Amino acid sequence: MATLTQPVPARDEPRRPNFASADVQLPAVKDYEQVDREIVGTLHPTVAWFMGLGVAVFFLLVGIATWMYQIYSGLGVAGYNPPVMWGVYIITFVFWIGIGHAGTLISAILYLFRAGFRTTIYRCAEAMTVFAVMTAALFPILHLGRPWKFFWLIPYPNWRYIWPQFKSPLVWDVFAILTYFTISSTFLFIGLIPDSFDFAMALTPGWHTTIFPPYFVAGAIFSGMGMVFTIIIPLRKWFGLKHYVTINHLDAAAKLCLFTSLVVGCAYMTEWFVAWFSGNEVEKSFFANRIWGQWWWASAILYTCNMVLPLTLFSQRLRRSPTWLFILSFTVNIGMWFERFVIVVPSLSHEFEPWQWTSYRPTWVDYGILCGSFGWFSMWFMLFIKQLPVIAIAEVKEIVPPKLKSPHQHGIDPSGRHFEYEADTPGEYA
Amino acid sequence: MQGVIGAFRELDAAVGAIEALKKDRLGAVRVYTPTPRHELEEAIAVGRPSPVRMFTLIGGLLGVTFGYWIAIWVSDYWPLVVGGKPIASWVPYTIFGFEVMVLIGGLSTVVGLLVNARVPRLTMMVGYDPRFSHGDYGVWVECPPEKVRNAEALLKEHGAVEVRRER
Numbered sequence: 100m101a102t103l104t105q106p107v108p109a110r111d112e113p114r115r116p117n118f119a120s121a122d123v124q125l126p127a128v129k130d131y132e133q134v135d136r137e138i139v140g141t142l143h144p145t146v147a148w149f150m151g152l153g154v155a156v157f158f159l160l161v162g163i164a165t166w167m168y169q170i171y172s173g174l175g176v177a178g179y180n181p182p183v184m185w186g187v188y189i190i191t192f193v194f195w196i197g198i199g200h201a202g203t204l205i206s207a208i209l210y211l212f213r214a215g216f217r218t219t220i221y222r223c224a225e226a227m228t229v230f231a232v233m234t235a236a237l238f239p240i241l242h243l244g245r246p247w248k249f250f251w252l253i254p255y256p257n258w259r260y261i262w263p264q265f266k267s268p269l270v271w272d273v274f275a276i277l278t279y280f281t282i283s284s285t286f287l288f289i290g291l292i293p294d295s296f297d298f299a300m301a302l303t304p305g306w307h308t309t310i311f312p313p314y315f316v317a318g319a320i321f322s323g324m325g326m327v328f329t330i331i332i333p334l335r336k337w338f339g340l341k342h343y344v345t346i347n348h349l350d351a352a353a354k355l356c357l358f359t360s361l362v363v364g365c366a367y368m369t370e371w372f373v374a375w376f377s378g379n380e381v382e383k384s385f386f387a388n389r390i391w392g393q394w395w396w397a398s399a400i401l402y403t404c405n406m407v408l409p410l411t412l413f414s415q416r417l418r419r420s421p422t423w424l425f426i427l428s429f430t431v432n433i434g435m436w437f438e439r440f441v442i443v444v445p446s447l448s449h450e451f452e453p454w455q456w457t458s459y460r461p462t463w464v465d466y467g468i469l470c471g472s473f474g475w476f477s478m479w480f481m482l483f484i485k486q487l488p489v490i491a492i493a494e495v496k497e498i499v500p501p502k503l504k505s506p507h508q509h510g511i512d513p514s515g516r517h518f519e520y521e522a523d524t525p526g527e528y529a
Numbered sequence: 530m531q532g533v534i535g536a537f538r539e540l541d542a543a544v545g546a547i548e549a550l551k552k553d554r555l556g557a558v559r560v561y562t563p564t565p566r567h568e569l570e571e572a573i574a575v576g577r578p579s580p581v582r583m584f585t586l587i588g589g590l591l592g593v594t595f596g597y598w599i600a601i602w603v604s605d606y607w608p609l610v611v612g613g614k615p616i617a618s619w620v621p622y623t624i625f626g627f628e629v630m631v632l633i634g635g636l637s638t639v640v641g642l643l644v645n646a647r648v649p650r651l652t653m654m655v656g657y658d659p660r661f662s663h664g665d666y667g668v669w670v671e672c673p674p675e676k677v678r679n680a681e682a683l684l685k686e687h688g689a690v691e692v693r694r695e696r
Binding site: 130131132135254260261262263264265266271274275277278281282285288289493494496497501502503504 | 538539540541542563564565566596599600603604606607609611618621622624625628629631632635636639642663664688
């Protein structure tokens with residue numbers, strides 16, 4: 100992840116060699132005791148934290164009340180009309196599953212590649228994954244007509260006999276979500292000791308494509324990186340952890356975000372190409388409808404947020420600006436929600452037969468439940484940040500140079516790449 | 530369990546002490562460290578690769594077998610015939626094979642880790658001190674009474690800030 104160009108120093112940034120890489124250490128962190136003191140110090144509850152928790156619980160209550168209304172009145176109140184039988188719920192399900200993917204990438208893949216910038220952000224990303232999967236798992240259940248019978252999907256010995264349909268994506272999801280939840284909880288737990296085929300199988304225009312699995316994974320990581328920025332940028336400010344989650348870490352994570360944006364952009368263009376090159380009139384008409392049809396505005400939001408705005412990350416100055424990354428993280432989240440909207444709604448409302456073509460209008464019930472999902476996610480996150488350290492203490496100590504009696508002995512490299520702490524630097528610009 | 534615990538402020542001092550203890554064959558050495566360091570790992574290395582990988586392999590193989598089996602068995606037990614298609618269809622069932630392989634493989638890795646690291650421990654570790662979780666290194670050597678004096682001297686010589694006998 101090392102940058103080849105010279106860094107552009109910000110106005111108040113002292114000039115330093117530019118490694119946004121595993122080699123970068125934390126100049127403002129002097130010893131292990133400081134790590135303990137500062138990170139454990141973030142665990143004391145504050146008034147602002149209680150207020151934040153209150154807001155999250157409020158949104159959750161909105162969602163719960165809406166769901167109660169939906170159970171009482173039936174699923175029809177959620178704006179589903181044939182043939183659009185999937186709407187905001189599946190969009191939001193895929194959105195939250197996608198958010199979770201970044202945590203898995205940071206825990207597993209970046210660990211294997213020894214990407215040093217993951218160390219300070221991985222705990223938050225893993226917690227985000229667990230809570231995002233918990234949120235996503237609610238949506239298939241919310242979408243059941245009789246949600247209290249969801250356990251019928253689990254093949255366990257019982258008096259009803261065992262008849263889940265293993266060819267159905269609904270049963271795949273049961274296994275996928277339970278596995279994903281168990282394994283991401285395991286990642287989080289292990290760190291704590293010291294720390295889509297669902298669409299592509301359908302014949303629906305716009306869905307029946309083999310590009311979907313890699314496209315979904317790249318999009319998921321992209322949206323997850325957006326959520327990591329949304330979470331970590333305020334946290335490093337509020338908790339005074341700017342010298343742990345340094346500008347170099349944000350810079351490296353922004354490059355990953357830019358890369359996944361280019362991958363999804365390439366996937367979007369491949370979709371258009373395949374629709375044109377296939378000569379399939381239905382597919383061509385569908386993609387024309389996606390750009391110029393009734394949902395043109397949703398596509399415009401999607402392409403602007405996911406393909407155009409992330410290109411700003413080619414600028415090093417913007418990659419190293421937490422304010423810009425924070426703003427961009429919101430547009431990434433919005434863009435990725437609309438990506439799922441554009442996949443689900445225009446496809447279902449514009450299938451093969453023109454007489455089937457219809458519209459779709461989410462109701463206040465859909466929006467209430469969407470709010471509830473954000474409340475549920477935020478509530479768990481707010482509880483997490485005061486119960487467990489948001490940065491893995493033991494792993495940060497791994498990148499803090501150890502105390503040495505006499506350097507250069509016993510094969511210990513005293514790490515010439517480590518910069519001495521200078522009192523005049525805030526430590527943020529490692 | 531008898532032996533001596535030495536507390537070190539510096540990493541290289543602790544590594545030097547471990548190497549000397551092993552060279553003099555004073556007894557089994559255990560290290561408490563605030564964070565994993567390769568220098569310590571190399572100093573106390575036993576030389577064989579971790580057995581956890583076998584847990585992962587066996588767990589993954591059992592998982593993939595179970596994933597295919599549960600899907601095929603359930604379909605056979607209560608056939609849901611759609612369009613004359615095969616009752617047990619391997620293409621969608623590969624999804625279950627893969628997912629359950631990840632699930633059981635992942636969980637057995639954790640079990641392997643816990644079993645091999647012998648956590649959680651129900652009894653207090655002899656010689657452990659909370660400062661070894663903050664910034665100091667603890668080197669524990671388990672040795673019979675006649676070697677205790679030698680071990681103490683050796684730990685002090687290598688820069689231990691505190692040396693204590695435990696029995």
